[in-house]
Amino acid sequence: MAMGRLGRLxxxxxxxxxxxxxADAVERMPGIDWVEAVSENLCxxxxxxxxxxxxxxxxxxxPHGVSLGLGGAERPDTGRLAALAExxxxxxxxxxxxxxxxVRAGGPLTASPLLEAGHLLPVPRTRDALDVLCxxxxxxxxxxxxxxxxxxxAALISWPDDEEMTEGQFxxxxxxxxxxxxxIDVANxxxxxxxxxxxxxxxxxxxxxxxIAYVHVAGGLERDGVWHDSHAHPVPRPVLDILTDLASRVTPPGVLLERDENFPGAQELGAEVEAIRTAVEQGRAAGTVPAAAGAVVPRFTRAGSGDGAGAGDAVRQRLGLAQAALLSALVAGTPAPEGFDRxxxxxxxxxxxxxxxxVVAKVAPELPxxxxxxxxxxxxxxxxxRPMAGGYRRDALDFxxxxxxxxxxxxxxxxRELREWWLDRSGPVPRSERAGTRWARATRRVLLRR
Structure with missing residues (x-):
């Protein structure tokens, strides 16, 4: 196989x-080689x-992005790509x-309102979706x-036509x-x-x-009869077992613990990192590793893969209509599309x-x-x-x-407190800042008259 276009990592x-x-616990934690930060949270x-x-x-x-929506029907937003590159x-x-x-659907492509999910939603494992994603x-x-x-x-729902390909094949x-x-997220x-x-x-x-570039490991919990990938609970044994299985097949260049809420103390976090190291070592000891860490990733070529083909507008529109119908059912209360488990x-x-x-309670803590x-x-x-129309801060104002x-x-x-809160934040500039600006301009006019 030829050398991959991405070269060596x-x-x-x-x-x-x-x-x-x-942050403080991460800085003091021994044996941490690297960290991952949510791109959208960094300036x-x-x-x-x-x-x-x-x-x-x-x-x-x-930097780990969450807002590009590469599986969406629209082409990636150039502004979001530029921000990730920066x-x-x-x-x-x-x-x-x-x-x-x-993460969003609708808009001009489907002649319907643009809807934001505020969450990562699965793409159908179909040829159309694969063409668009590629x-x-x-x-x-x-x-x-x-x-x-x-x-x-991770997904709570399945598309009716997911049988077209398995996740591994996709x-x-x-x-x-x-x-x-x-x-590869083994928790997912x-x-x-x-x-x-x-x-x-x-x-x-x-x-x-x-x-494989690296591996995510995280915890979750079972609720409403389904498993929720919460990133707020300890890593369960089945997830570590999947990590061990993966490490028996390949030495991953990196493995990372994700935790987003209900943060435990530094000692407990350190113990989870150590459990991840142990799971990887057990896998390496148990299996024959076919590819070493940092190995060259080939750019695969197979007949019939359609490597050079793009996704036409008709394909994107079909996918866009399907995603908009699903997202509308999830966030706007419209009927479930045919074939989905209601x-x-x-x-x-x-x-x-x-x-x-x-999330609104976090970005607007005054409301609770x-x-x-x-x-x-x-x-x-x-x-x-009422679907989210423009991010969580806009959501708080609309609420x-x-x-x-x-x-x-x-x-x-x-x-009265709620009204004051809304008035202070509803304009492009907070009311307190607007008042300060007016005072500064008035002072300047007085000084110029002297």
Missing amino acids: GRLGTGIGWRPEI PGHLPDSLLRLRERGVTVV RAQVLGSPLVTEHIAF ENVRIAQDALPVPLAVENI LYELADRTGVRLL LHTNHVNRGEDPAEALAELPLEA VRLGVQARALAGKRAD VILGAGYRPAFLAYARR VEHLMRDGRPQDADAR
């Missing part, structure tokens, strides 16, 4: 997802001091990562200064046709095993293991609404304080039929406006 080692809440001109200190120590930082350059990263998912990945590769790796996601063809690297393989009956061992057997769609819809409520115990039920009722129009809350003091 050095060994990353053992890492942990950097989050502001655990290139104002990087957190903790990340800067890690970089000065030689710790690799990889973060890679500022951090001196050896690669960047994103997800095999769609072209979108190529567009991203051309726009980025470093190699791209894409991650398999990922193999993606790597085959684009040369993209793979970020476990999630899909519980929720969709997909065998992790079969998925691993079908993967181009030499294309019960499972209900579980996913509640999970999306719950995530919106949690003002509304007290009434915040969550009020927000969930609002979210049931408060909705409450005020309904004359809520009933408590006059709380209603």
Whole structure:
């Protein structure tokens, strides 16, 4: 096989997802070779001091994107690609990562309102979806200064036509046709095993293991009869077992622990990292590794792969209509598209609404304080039929406006506080800053008259 278009990627080692809440613990944690940070949470001109200190120590930082929506019907947004590229350059990263998912649907392509999921949703494993994904990945590769790796996601729902390809076959063809690297999340393989009956061992057997850039490991919990990839709980034994199976087949260049909520103490985090190291060592001892860490990733070529073909507008429109119908059912209360499990769609819809409520409470922490115990039920009722239109900060403003129009809350003091909160944030510039600007201009006029 010819040398891959991405060339050689050095060994990353053992890492942990950097989050502001655990920044101090990550800095003090022994044996951490690299960290991963959510790209959208970083401002290139104002990087957190903790990340800067890690970089000065030689710790690799990889930006991990969540908003490109490479599996969506539209071509990747040039602004989002430029932002991801800028973060890679500022951090001196050896690669960047994103997800095999769609995060929005609708818009001009389908002549329907643009809907935001606020979450990573699975793409159908069909030829149409694969054609679109491959072209979108190529567009991203051309726009980025470093190699791209894409991650398999966890899913609560299945598309009716997922039988066309298994996940392993879908990922193999993606790597085959684009040369993209793979970020394999073993926790997501476990999630899909519980929720969709997909065998992790079969998925691993079908993967181009030499294309793996690194591996994610995370925890979750079972609720509503399904497994939720929460990133807020300890890594369970079945996930570590999948990691051991993978490590028996290939030495992954890097393995990273993800934790996004309910952060434990530094000692518990360190113990989870150590358990991950042990699982990898057990796999290496048990199996014959066919590809070494940092191995060259070939750009696969197989007859009939359609490597040079792009996705036509008709293909994109078909996919876009299907994704818009699904997303509308999840976030706008429209009927479930034909062939989907309505019960499972209900579980996913509640999970999306719950995530919106949690994130809005983080970006606007005053709202749970003002509304007290009434915040969550009020927000969930609002979210049931009102899709997110422009990110979580806009969502918070729209939620408060909705409450005020309904004359809520009933408590006059709380209603007044809510109105003040909304007035201070609803314009392009906070009201307090606008008042300060007016005062400064008035002062300047007085001085000029003298």
